[in-house]
Amino acid sequence: xxxxxxxxxxxxxxxxxxxxxxxxxxxxxxxxxxxxxxxxxxxxxxxxxxxxxxxxxxxxxxxxxxxxxxxxxxxxxxxxxxxxxxxxxxxxxxxxxxxxxxxxxxxxxxxxxxxxxxxxxxxxxxxxxxxxxxxxxxxxxxxxxxxxxxxxxxxxxxxxxxxxxxxxxxxxxxxxxxxxxxxxxxxxxxxxxxxxxxxxxxxxxxxxxxxxxxxxxxxxxxxxxxxxxxxxxxxxxxxxxxxxxxxxxxxxxxxx
Numbered sequence: 001x002x003x004x005x006x007x008x009x010x011x012x013x014x015x016x017x018x019x020x021x022x023x024x025x026x027x028x029x030x031x032x033x034x035x036x037x038x039x040x041x042x043x044x045x046x047x048x049x050x051x052x053x054x055x056x057x058x059x060x061x062x063x064x065x066x067x068x069x070x071x072x073x074x075x076x077x078x079x080x081x082x083x084x085x086x087x088x089x090x091x092x093x094x095x096x097x098x099x100x101x102x103x104x105x106x107x108x109x110x111x112x113x114x115x116x117x118x119x120x121x122x123x124x125x126x127x128x129x130x131x132x133x134x135x136x137x138x139x140x141x142x143x144x145x146x147x148x149x150x151x152x153x154x155x156x157x158x159x160x161x162x163x164x165x166x167x168x169x170x171x172x173x174x175x176x177x178x179x180x181x182x183x184x185x186x187x188x189x190x191x192x193x194x195x196x197x198x199x200x201x202x203x204x205x206x207x208x209x210x211x212x213x214x215x216x217x218x219x220x221x222x223x224x225x226x227x228x229x230x231x232x233x234x235x236x237x238x239x240x241x242x243x244x245x246x247x248x249x250x251x252x253x254x255x256x
Contacts, residue, residue, distance in 0.1 A: 006036060009239075024132065024249070027139050028242045034142075120171035124252055127164035131157045131245060138238060147234040148225035151206070152213035154241040155179070158203060161248045162186055165193075168255040180204065192251055199244045206237050 009032055011017060018025030138153035162182045166173035169189050174182065183200040187193045207213075207228060216224040229237075 018246070024135065024242050024245050027136055028239065030139075118171045119169050119255055120167045121255070123171070124164045124168035124255070127160050127167060128249060128252055131160035131164060134160060135238075135241060135245060138241070142234060142238075143231070145226070147229040147231055148213045150234040151208045151229050151237050152210070154237050155203065155208050155210055155213065158200065158241055158244050161245045162200075165189070165248045165252055168252045186248075190251060192254075193247060196244065196247060199240060199247070202240050203237060203244075206233055206240075208237055 010029075015026050015029055134153045134157035138150045138157065141147075141150045141153065159179050159182070162179060163173040163175060165186050166182065169186075174185075177185075179200050180197065183197045187196040212218045213225050213229065219225065219228055
């Protein structure tokens, strides 16, 4: 079961499967590899400690060490699988007819002329760059007992990416709106953004906002933000944020 989960995440975020969002996918992918290695090392160290006091654990520790190396062997076949998916996708794109594809797009996603002329692509790209920078900063805080800062920076990254999408369409943005309200409005711009509001709701469900990640008095006493946001929550928040940024980045690239 563990192997299935790791394989799914490995293939989902492999850079070869995300050529249009290489930077974000690469950040998540590096984090995933680091997390696999960290968990394996930690489990191996724990079992070594047990073995020192209880010899009966020696066989189990040895078996885990073998599992550790087997995961590294899986990387080669998984990399080949991701590259194969990339080649298949490129071949499918070549076989598509550009005129009909463009015609279908305009029929399904009609954008009023006022939207086309009012967008501010330069400002949209500017906000999107900072959203990516915030996401990279969040990844740098992982495993440093700063999970609340990981979540806070993911919150900022999400909000800035939403603002970027607003600039791409309207040339301005309601920056005072909460991310959920902003997502609801932006989701109406295109069917391509379907599910965006639910993704932002997922972040909120983890308790991620600009205040609860920083201020103790917003949490039940004696809890503080550093207690509330665990490594597991931080990992899930990062994955959810990456999905949001990729979805918005794809949309913005088509608009600018």
